[in-house]
Amino acid sequence: MPVVENIGLDHAELLRFITAGSVDDGKSTLIGRLLHDSKSIFEDQLSAIEKTSNKRGMEKVDLSLLTDGLQAEREQGITIDVAYRYFTTPKRKFIIADTPGHEQYTRNMVTGASTANLAIILIDARKGVLTQSRRHAYLASLVGIPHLVVAVNKMDLVDYSQDVFNQIRDEFSAFLGELGLHSVEYIPMSALAGDMVVGRGDNLDWHTGKPLLDYLESIDIEHDINTRDFRFPVQWVSRPQTEEMHDFRGYMGRIESGSIRVGDAITVLPSGLTSRIKEILFFNDRYDTAFAPQSITFTIEDHLDISRGDMLVNGGEPPRITKEFDAMLCWLSDQAYDSRRKYIVKHATRLVKGLIARIDYRVDVNTMNHEDINSLSMNDIARVGIKVQQPLVVDTYTQNRGTGCFILIDEVTNNTVAAGMICNS
Template identity: 60%
Template sequence: MQIDNNQLLRFTTAGSVDDGKSTLIGRLLYDSKSIFEDQLEAVENTSKKKGHEGVDLALFTDGLRDEREQGITIDVAYRYFTTPKRKFIIADTPGHIQYTRNMVTGASTANAAIILVDARHGVIEQTKRHAFIASLLQIPHIIVCINKMDLVDFQEDVYNAVIKQFEAFSSKLLVKDVHFIPISALLGDNVVNRSENMSWYQGAPLLHTLETMHISSDVNKVDARFPVQTVLRPQSEGFIDYRGYAGRIASGVFRKGDAITVMPSGFTSNIKSIDTLDGPLDEAFAPMSVSITLEDDIDISRGDMLVRSNNQPEPSQDIEVMLCWLNNSPAKPRAKYTVRHTSNEQKAMIKEIVYKIDINTLERDHEDSNLEMNAIAKVRIRTTKPLMIDAYRENRTTGSLILVDDATNETVAAGMIV
């Protein structure tokens, strides 16, 4: 298969505490020679201060002072590296249960998810939680790395037992593509180089798997959606009568002359021009940022959406959402929030908690009506004005939203429209 050297793969790492996520990423960076000399020197010095004989690979990602002092990952750490075959962005997410919300953040734009499992402990609650979130966010590829194989004498039976455990659970999830790799992040087995200690494993090492993985675009190319961010009315010479609607195309393709409908007003017109800083275009597609002018003078403002007239989203005020609660404080019954959806902001209220998900069993609890931090639930939201929505499975951009607490301006929840 032909690999595009400029193609970017975003992947997230997840697993329980001390499963070795940071060590794995450190090993990837170290063995692929993607570390600057000053970074290596700083980590070597810190490793010596801690009394380590060699380089503590985990320090390459645990960048915050608190993380280095405690030896744990707290925040989502983003790292960039490149190999001759591909460019990568890694989101290293915390393993603690109280930081599950950080995994939602780190995984929201990922093409692949690496889920680490400690070979000694097998599939545990956090493994299931992370696999469920990866499924919920519709991450197309999951790589299950059974780590610390050196601590179980590189036994194939242990590796096979973990695969059976994971497959028994994941059969209930919408997971399309799963890879299993036995590794030792500490020693480097099957990370960048093939392991001599596990000759029974015939698959590729982790880096080769990442380099050759097919990346399908998650941008919806069919449904043309253009959320208006601002109206451009320049007064300079040559632009006296210019009225452009600027924003970023969320999905689909727009062409000069297309018949469009303005949502939610329903007014119709045709595209007169598509303009960029580099000049006019005959067509533009997601995720380009452009300014669109219309043949007719229509009252359009921020939060409106331009769509093709023959393909319109569903304006809705009552929205069903799979919601991940991110805030330390639980949701207040019938409390008012601001919902942010593309460039649109509306007041909203959580009308009803339909059910909560038990991460261990994937069972639906219809009785529990408490939304505390890290809870995942299906809820009904009522907005003051209609939002132009698509289902998340069809359009990640117009199918997602966040809730903001008006009093603190904190993002309290992230949701995927069902």
């Protein structure tokens, strides 16, 4: 069995991004334009939306139909759920989440943004920066999206005015500075006409930046993952019941951050036991190194009591082992929070019973004001204190998205009712 240097999986090849904006800002049209102009749709798909567009009496193909998949969306002309699409170019692979613009679908945007490298916030050039624009930027910063594109859309309806674009850019830049967002690109465009989406078009020569697709293909996301702190939540302990492998004990899961080499020392938390990496396995091959976000199997040099939910760590800043932590919580359920109900906290691969010990405040996602409340309803975002029965191995969300997040599950219905991001106490 050969040993090679590392597994040939390049995280930088895949870019996950979301689109967000107010109703009718053109999110679905923009994605449709990306798919259409990059030749990432099949002929039968194009034929179907051409027929639908003709039935509606439209002169041009309605590219938004490529993403607005729910019947209710098509009837109302709005995006209700999160629509995911995949496409690829010679330079990169993409997963797109088209998220809702309505305030009542905040939970959907948080869901779509939780794994994104980049967010595209659309602003209608005619309307300028709206309350919803600020809300979506706040949510993007809340879930830790590293990169932001502010797409000033519908420039064709303001005669491609550079002054209009500059005014929107300056106003929004001041707001984003307050949120601590610094990796921001501003792009004027017309998704309907195709200017500055895939090609440059003929109407925005005054803008010297890249078209949107060029920017998405070239942005560096290699450092979006925490490469310093090794975190490996154990998902499964592999004990094959075969004569050839009766002594084999492997630990399977996904590396959430950092990297590891054969021979490196590791600590098992929360027990504190230590050992060294003996083998790194991927199917039938052995490797010298492995790194986030690879799914892998490890063996170690010692026989230790390790089970699902434990975490292997190495180097960097140590995580916190705790039964109490503060978090920003997004309530996802249409059933309001009830302090009498029992909840399960799912953190990485570990499940423990827990409760919301206190609610400090709710964030008004439109004004960013803090409001005193004693309950939580669907789409509410609040700072809370969480207590759990058994210790969890946690990082803050800003340090490590993989080990700084959790969900709350209703113990009776088994429904996911909330998603949380651990913050400093």
